[in-house]
Amino acid sequence: MKAFLDQDFLLQSETAKKLYHEYAKPLGIIDYHNHLIPEQIANNTQFENLSQVWLNGDHYKWRAMRTHGINEQYITGDASDREKFRKWAETVPYTMRNPLYHWTHLELQRYFGITEQLNADSADRIFDQTAEQLKDSSHSVRGLLKMMNVEVLCTTDDPLDNLEHHQAFAKEQESFRMLPAFRPDKAMQAENVEALNAYINQLETVANVSIDDLQGYLDALKARHDYFAENGGSISDHGLEQVYAADFTESEINQIFSKIRQNSSLSEDEIIKFKSAMLLYFAQWDHEKGWVQQYHLGALRNNNARMLEQNGPDTGWDSIGDFVQGKALSKFFNKLDSKDQLAKTIIYNLNPADNELFATMIGNFNDGSVRGKMQFGSAWWFLDQKDGMTKQINALSNMGLLSCMVGMLTDSRSFLSFPRHEYFRRLLCNIFAEDIENGELPNDLEWVGKLVSDICYHNAKQYFNF
Template sequence: MSTFLTEDFLLKNDFAKKLYHDYAKKLPIIDYHNHLSPQQIAEDTHFENITQVWLAGDHYKWRAMRAFGIDEKYITGKASDKEKFLKWAEVVPFTIRNPLFHWTHLELKAYFGIEELLSPKNAEEIYEKTSKMLQQDTHTANGLLKLMNVESLCTTDDPTDSLEHHIAIQKDASKVNAFPTFRPDKSFAVEDVKSYNSYLSKLEKASNIIIHNYSNLLEALENRVTFFNDNGCKLSDHGLGQLYHFETEKYNIASIFDKVKASKDLKEDEVAFFKAKTMIALGKIYHKKGWTMQLHLGAIRNNNKRLLEKLGPDTGFDSIGDYSQAEALSGFLNTLDSTNQLTKTIVYNLNSADNDVFATMVGNFNDGTIKGKIQFGAAWWFLDQKDGMEKQIDTLSNQGLLSNFVGMLTDSRSFLSFTRHEYFRRILCNVIGTDVENGELPNDEAFLGKIVSDICYYNAKNYFNFK
């Protein structure tokens, strides 16, 4: 089979092609949320083979392989890297209409110039070719980022992280700009008392603050926010099924913390109250620093308990949840806004059924002080595919201002994932181009080209103000 990835892939009309090739394609990338390893960037890692840079940690591919009946030995098990790649190649032809089919071939083309469709027939040849290219200086960790014109990126980092690798990156002008993101989810994960107390010990060590009580906890977290801020951090991030909100002080937060410190299990409502109060406290700290707060809402994690026990978390057993989101999201944002302490915020939705709920909710808290202050975030995780991106673009257009949107991100652990920006840019240009062709938007290339350029790059550059 010959490649289907022509230069006009996904671009269905001449105006869409003009927008993409002249206004979107060549812009730098600002990837403000991913899970790349800062150590690999700092050390400019040479990956030994394509499996290490492409399959390791990629739960999208792992899920597809399991669905196809591939033994775990070839997924997260002890098979050789080459054996794992060959098994993945068996699956790829049968991923048609799954985003993995598009992503796989976009990545092979963009990073390695390979336009053949991956299959068992050419898998060994492609494995050897790509592994050889990965030994070149053009294909190190930083080389791969530069191939895609990545200007700046933000990793995802626990408050206890030393940031040593980020500090090293910032001292080396040859490295791509990589900034930390403050991800404090473990600081309020009190549903597991034993794990939480173990985490507090790490936080004490990192902050050099003994955490006797709840006030000490907030002091330690603010200490780490300041440390992150001093080392280039401009964003926080939270991965939550849902937010919680309480109209009254139903519990005493200090007493709940004391109970946890005493290794006593909490009631479900006490856990929710603790999370709610701590998120509010963190939101106020972020506002003080002028950070952007990210809220990733809607995942239901670790569904397969048997395989969680065997393989651990983040191995491909999470899915979309059906939480009730509106009231708690409203209460959370309103609590911070009521004291004028709501910082710039991006809210990401994982359940497309809630798109309009999220898009209209964020519009309630845009107060005219900052352009696009509260954002309905990019389609993410299970939704960062063609249909999901189009729905997010349509919902944002219907309920807010698409022109203010800060654009796409990878949310990935792979250095080969940056073609998702290309994918998004092509989809965006096709959506707008189709509207022009249908007579629903003016045939004004300069005007619409500027909006496309803003969404793909300039809005993020101005919103985050990375140096």
């Protein structure tokens, strides 16, 4: 019987152990997409306890606690940090076979050296022990990142952001870089004309212009895109149900924008055309600057209207959606490719039923101009666990070239999430090793080790020009 979460966790053979410990483990981390708060990195925030650094904002844990029957008072309510932690600790033993059980104990080990299992009995002891460590500079925000050997991290930022915290951090001589990523989702939310108009009004203030027509809107957004580039940005990101690729004319989009500024409601057809146009404009700007564009597709958000009203978005009421992805992806990429305006692109899939679709779609637009130009991104959100990662890796292996993949990312709001890179690396090494052990790949550890190192680190470093 193997020990739980020992140094060879997930590594089922001597070959897997060698691949991980010699080729994957020593590498730095390039985390090219996350939702960390730049202000906390710039200010080197010191959290007081595990609830603050671990539970606040973590809707993965919140969903598990709710399922276990924990009252919302102890999740997003006014209970004390210790009380909330006790309720999480009470829940943890019941998360066995959910990835949270692995994440939880990996993070306790890697950041705090705690191998004791978290449960109701150990809750106060672990809360106090970690609180003591969190007082030390080694466990400040930057200390936590350095502990994981982070070299680059890219936050996710709205075009309206003034990037002051990125600017302040860039002036310091730190061991890692923090760069912004352009996330213009709110700029194309035509399904909510009132919210979009409020956003446009904010943009007027930020850009110090008056926006009366579509061209004025595009000019102001393009100026923000330029501003991100001036501040080290070279990545965009979009969180969408699906890509939009409806045909449109400039005249139609001008008329739709006029209706938006008049606070007139839009038809479904007009909404789709506006979103399609905006996505195309953003993609053209990305190509013009040599950026990488990312599309996170397939989430069905804000399903519970009552709890959305109570807690707001991003609090644990989202799920996998069953959207039709193929035709729109093909049409969108074709529009860009036909004019030689298709930037390096990563598409992330949330519905595992579409894994093979995504894995084959990228092959349609890999034109030999850039190694791995089109990427089927790592398993994300509900799929960034053992089964989801394995399925994504296998689909990409079968339909494309796993060797060109740019590896893992945290996509997280927590500074304790970086062992997800380790988890991915261990799984990757075990998958390669299993094929070697079965005689399906040659026992050439030097070459396979190179592929592992590329996937875990070197491909991303080259792809993003970091």
